[in-house]
Every structure is written in C-alpha cells, then in structure tokens.
Amino acid sequence: MGAGHGHQLHYHGHSPVHRVPAHLKILALLGFMIVVVATPRDWYPVFGVYLLLLAAVIGMSRVPPTYLLKRTVVEVPFVLFAVLLPFVATGPRTEVLGVTVSQHGLEAGVALLIKGTLGVLASLTLAATTEPQELLLGLERLRLPQQLVQIMAFMVRYLDVVTGEMRRMKVARESRGFSARNPRHWPVLARSAGALFIRSYERGERVHLAMLSRGYTGRMPRS
Amino acid sequence: MTPVLDVHGLAYAYPDGHQALFGVDLHVHRGERVALLGPNGAGKTTLVLHLNGILTAGAGSVAVSGLAVEKANLTEIRRRVGVVFQDPDDQLFMGTVRADVAFGPANLGITGAELDHRVLRALEQVGMEEYVDRPPHHLSFGQRRRVAVATVLAMEPEVLVLDEPSSNLDPASRRELADILRSLDVTVLMVTHDLPYALELCPRSVVLSGGTVVADGTTYDVLTDEALMKAHRLELPFGFDPRTAMPRP
Known part of the structure; x- marks a missing residue:
C-alpha cells in the first residue's frame, strides 16, 4: 500500500500556505465560503475578484493548478444539476445559442456553477496544503x-x-x-x-x- | 507462588447457544513463555477473550496474579493482561504511532513526561522508535505488527497474550519478531498454528481441542507425540522434524 506522505488529496510542500496553522485555514475557508454564498448571484465582477484571490493563494502554495483542476471532478454531479436548471425552471424565456431556456434557471445555473467551483477549489486547496492529521488538530482547537x-x-x-x-x-x-x-x-x-x-x-x-x-x-x- | 494466569474450570457458551469451552484449567507462571496450540474452532480465541475480561466466564474462574477477572477489576486486569490481536489494522486505530502507543497508558491515567517516556521505551523494545510520528497505515505489515506489540508493552503488562503473532509475516519479519519476543522480560502466552515458531520460542505448550485442555507439557514432547498430534489436527510443516530442529531438552 501507499508509502510516503499524507493522503491522496494532500500535496506535500513547505510553502507559507502549508505552514499556516490548520485552524486558521479552516476559519479562512469557512469565511470565504460564507462570503461567496452571500454574494448576490449577478455580481459577476465580484466573483472574478474572488477567483483572483483564490488563484493568488494557490500560486503562493506552489501546488500545481493542474493538480487541483484534476480533482475538481467531484463537482460533476453539481455541474449536471446546474446545466439542467435552465431547462426545468419556469418563468420568462430567453434564447441561448438558438435554444429557448428559462431566464431564471439560466441565472441560477450559472450562479450555482460559479459558487460551487469556487467552493470546491478552495476546499481542495485546503486539503492539498494541510495534512489530515493537522486538519483534525485544527478542528479540535476550534472546539468541535x-x-x-x-x-x-x-x-x-x-x-x-x-x-x-x-x-x-x-x-x-x-x-x-x-x-x-x-x-x-x-x-x-x-x-x-x-x-x-x-x-x-x-x-x-x-x-x-x-x-x-x-x-x-x-x-x-x-x- | 501465585500464577500470573490462573484459569480454573472455565466454561463458556456464546449467546447463540454454541458452547466453546468445557472446563479449561490453565496455569502460567511468571517468566514462562507458553504456546497455546489447537485446531481451528478449538476455543483458543474464546479463551484469550476471557483472560482480559472481554467475555465473562459462564462457569469457573479466571485470575491474573491473584486478582479475579470481574467487572470491578477490569481496568487493572486490562493493564496486567496485554492482548495483541491478529490483524494490526484492528489494533492500530489512531492517526499516528505515538498516539496509538499512548492510548493504553493514557487510559490508565498516565500523562505528560511519564506518558512520553513509556511510549518511547515501548517503541524501543520493538525497534520502532524512529517511526513514532508516522501514521500506522504507512508502515509495512511487519512494522505494524511490531507497533501493535508496543501498544501493549506501553501498559507494562504482567503477561503478553499474542494471537497468531507470526501470521502473514515474511520470514525475515517473523525472525525479527521472534528476536524481539525473546528479548522481552515478560510472561508470554502465544496462540499459534506455527508449530516451529512455538518450538523456537516457547519451552512449554498447551493444546486446546474441543474446548478442553488435552495436553500440557514441553513443546518438544507435544510436537513429537504423533498420536496426540494426529488426534487434534495438528500437523508439522513438510520436512520439519523437532528431533533434528532442536536437541532434546
């Protein structure tokens, strides 16, 4: 069985992001997620800022972006749901690439996709930069x-x-x-x-x- | 002298009615290394689970260094009797080797420097001190078996009970474990199907068959008693002869 370091999700390294105490990273992730979810769904430029912020952290952690991107496949079921939304939702219709879809559903689907992807990427970054054992200690320090x-x-x-x-x-x-x-x-x-x-x-x-x-x-x- | 293990007329039936032990008598004295032999289904594991009070005697009694195995004494009994189970993945359930070895003594209320000291000493006894901060699932099988022994040694038991210590080990790990067991200054009861291992490590053997003790003598005498061996489904590996493997004691 596997030898060497940590878990499948963990990317061994010694960057500043790796070194931050686990409980602070958990709090940061939680804060980030709450802000992302609370952001009104049509503030697209703001989501761009979030993504840049996340990209900066990933850059600092020196975890290869492809390593994280490959692991975003866990999001696939949500993507499917997001893609279905414009077709099943009701309300005013609009036309995209020659297909008539629900205006409401389209906006909800896109927002779901954006927020979901940001959340998954942020969580993966935490997992990649923190040993599972550290994560548990962090949760303990947060009085879980x-x-x-x-x-x-x-x-x-x-x-x-x-x-x-x-x-x-x-x-x-x-x-x-x-x-x-x-x-x-x-x-x-x-x-x-x-x-x-x-x-x-x-x-x-x-x-x-x-x-x-x-x-x-x-x-x-x-x- | 009070025996370390004193089992008297022990009988036990599982809740489903299957009776596993029919009056077992066994005495093990301080410093002895005893092999517990017997075919599958003889009741060996059931007997072991009585020694530290996981199962409660249906009839008869079990005492460890004079202390009866009963509910009021369980903490002390479990300190005195260290059971090492067959699958190290069952025995090692914490995130690091250190936490796992500390689990037993910490349950006894030991903390701080004394706890660290016990953990390191137990790991030194099995030659695993450099792995103290590794997660158990990153160790090889032989290393995990040795850490499993350390988890029990850290409780400073009076008797070490090993369930199939040599199973699934490669020959080198098997020999390393034998060296470790020989180097320990502790009473050992070893459940095993590995008869050469019993001969190598244990001067005395007890044969359990059909829920009773059918033989109790020197390992050499037991293994060379062909009628006894045949009657209780015990077989030596191909080519192995105790008479030539070891001179008559």
Missing part, C-alpha cells in the same frame, strides 16, 4: 465536539484500509472474468458493496475489542 473529531479521525485512519479491501474485491471479481459493462451486472456490484459494508462493520467490532483490551471506557484519553 470530541465525538465528531474522533469519528473523522477513524475515517482518516481506515479510509486506506477500506479502499484497499474494495480494490482487492474488485481484483477478485475481475480475476473470475467479471466486468461491469452493463446494468445487468449492477446487482453484483450492489452485493459487493453490501459485503464491503459488513466487513467494515465487523472490523469496527474488532477495533472496539482492541480498544476495550487497552482499557478504553468510552472516552478517548487526552494525550
């Missing part, structure tokens, strides 16, 4: 409830274990001649997902046993 921080810590710890298990199941399926080419194969994938869920659940039980064996009584020790 212990239980939530712990749940996230377990997620970070077991993400690789569970994806490793998922990959081995895929290899095992394909080694027996299976490939999910059409919807008739989906039930197999669904059963694999179910098996993965049960395995993860059982691992959770075993981890709990191991915790009890080392004197865990329901509260994480402060160390």
Whole structure:
C-alpha cells in the first residue's frame, strides 16, 4: 500500500500556505465560503475578484493548478444539476445559442456553477496544503465536539484500509472474468458493496475489542 | 507462588447457544513463555477473550496474579493482561504511532513526561522508535505488527497474550519478531498454528481441542507425540522434524 506522505488529496510542500496553522485555514475557508454564498448571484465582477484571490493563494502554495483542476471532478454531479436548471425552471424565456431556456434557471445555473467551483477549489486547496492529521488538530482547537473529531479521525485512519479491501474485491471479481459493462451486472456490484459494508462493520467490532483490551471506557484519553 | 494466569474450570457458551469451552484449567507462571496450540474452532480465541475480561466466564474462574477477572477489576486486569490481536489494522486505530502507543497508558491515567517516556521505551523494545510520528497505515505489515506489540508493552503488562503473532509475516519479519519476543522480560502466552515458531520460542505448550485442555507439557514432547498430534489436527510443516530442529531438552 501507499508509502510516503499524507493522503491522496494532500500535496506535500513547505510553502507559507502549508505552514499556516490548520485552524486558521479552516476559519479562512469557512469565511470565504460564507462570503461567496452571500454574494448576490449577478455580481459577476465580484466573483472574478474572488477567483483572483483564490488563484493568488494557490500560486503562493506552489501546488500545481493542474493538480487541483484534476480533482475538481467531484463537482460533476453539481455541474449536471446546474446545466439542467435552465431547462426545468419556469418563468420568462430567453434564447441561448438558438435554444429557448428559462431566464431564471439560466441565472441560477450559472450562479450555482460559479459558487460551487469556487467552493470546491478552495476546499481542495485546503486539503492539498494541510495534512489530515493537522486538519483534525485544527478542528479540535476550534472546539468541535470530541465525538465528531474522533469519528473523522477513524475515517482518516481506515479510509486506506477500506479502499484497499474494495480494490482487492474488485481484483477478485475481475480475476473470475467479471466486468461491469452493463446494468445487468449492477446487482453484483450492489452485493459487493453490501459485503464491503459488513466487513467494515465487523472490523469496527474488532477495533472496539482492541480498544476495550487497552482499557478504553468510552472516552478517548487526552494525550 | 501465585500464577500470573490462573484459569480454573472455565466454561463458556456464546449467546447463540454454541458452547466453546468445557472446563479449561490453565496455569502460567511468571517468566514462562507458553504456546497455546489447537485446531481451528478449538476455543483458543474464546479463551484469550476471557483472560482480559472481554467475555465473562459462564462457569469457573479466571485470575491474573491473584486478582479475579470481574467487572470491578477490569481496568487493572486490562493493564496486567496485554492482548495483541491478529490483524494490526484492528489494533492500530489512531492517526499516528505515538498516539496509538499512548492510548493504553493514557487510559490508565498516565500523562505528560511519564506518558512520553513509556511510549518511547515501548517503541524501543520493538525497534520502532524512529517511526513514532508516522501514521500506522504507512508502515509495512511487519512494522505494524511490531507497533501493535508496543501498544501493549506501553501498559507494562504482567503477561503478553499474542494471537497468531507470526501470521502473514515474511520470514525475515517473523525472525525479527521472534528476536524481539525473546528479548522481552515478560510472561508470554502465544496462540499459534506455527508449530516451529512455538518450538523456537516457547519451552512449554498447551493444546486446546474441543474446548478442553488435552495436553500440557514441553513443546518438544507435544510436537513429537504423533498420536496426540494426529488426534487434534495438528500437523508439522513438510520436512520439519523437532528431533533434528532442536536437541532434546
């Protein structure tokens, strides 16, 4: 399994942006997002300023922009929704490239796209410049409830274990001649997902046993 | 002298009615290294889970250095009995090696410099001190197994209980772990299917089969008793003969 530094989203570096304490970065991201979302949706030049600001931070962090752009694919479902909006919304119609669409829907779609992309890029920048462990410490310093921080810590710890298990199941399926080419194969994938869920659940039980064996009584020790 | 582990007439049935142990007697004395052998389904894991009070005896009793395993004593029992589970990914659940090794002693209320000291000493004992700030999932399997041993050593247990310590290790890691276990000044109970490993590390072996102890003697005698071995589905690896591997003790 993967050796070396951090997580898939993390880009190792020593820039000023990497060095800022994690809790400040989290607050900055939160502030940025609130301002972006609160900005009226037709203030296009203002969104341009936000983008420049973000680009400046990315430039300072020395994370290659292509590295971030590749990871913006997580936004695709939102893009699809944004593209649908002009067609399904009601109200006055307007014409774009010879197609009649809803004026309202068009504006809402464009705004969704802009705000979403800004948010995703900003979040990716945070992830790329902060080790997951630092992020958790930052959240702790911001007084996020212990239980939530712990749940996230377990997620970070077991993400690789569970994806490793998922990959081995895929290899095992394909080694027996299976490939999910059409919807008739989906039930197999669904059963694999179910098996993965049960395995993860059982691992959770075993981890709990191991915790009890080392004197865990329901509260994480402060160390 | 009070035995470190004193199991007396231990019987246990799982809630679904499946009875796993039928009156187990086992005594382990200070400084001993004992192998617990037996086929799959013999009740070895069930027995181990009684030693630190995860499971509660249906009948009979378990005591650790004279302290009965019961609800009121669980914290002290779990300090005294260090269980290392088979899959290090189950044992190592924190974000860094340091936090993981500190988890046990911190649960005992140890803090500050003493905690740091314990963590580093435990890691030194398994030769992993330079990995103290790494996340566990970036270590090799053999390294994770060694850190798993350290997580328990940090609690300064009286007895170390290892579940299949050599499983999934490559031969070099397997030997390194043997060297570490030999170097520790602690009582060891080792559950294993790896009979050469038992012979190498443990002068004494106990065979558990069908929920009872069917043999208890020197590992050499157990492994060379062909009738006993055959009756309880124990087999030596191809080409391995205890008579030539090790002179009769």
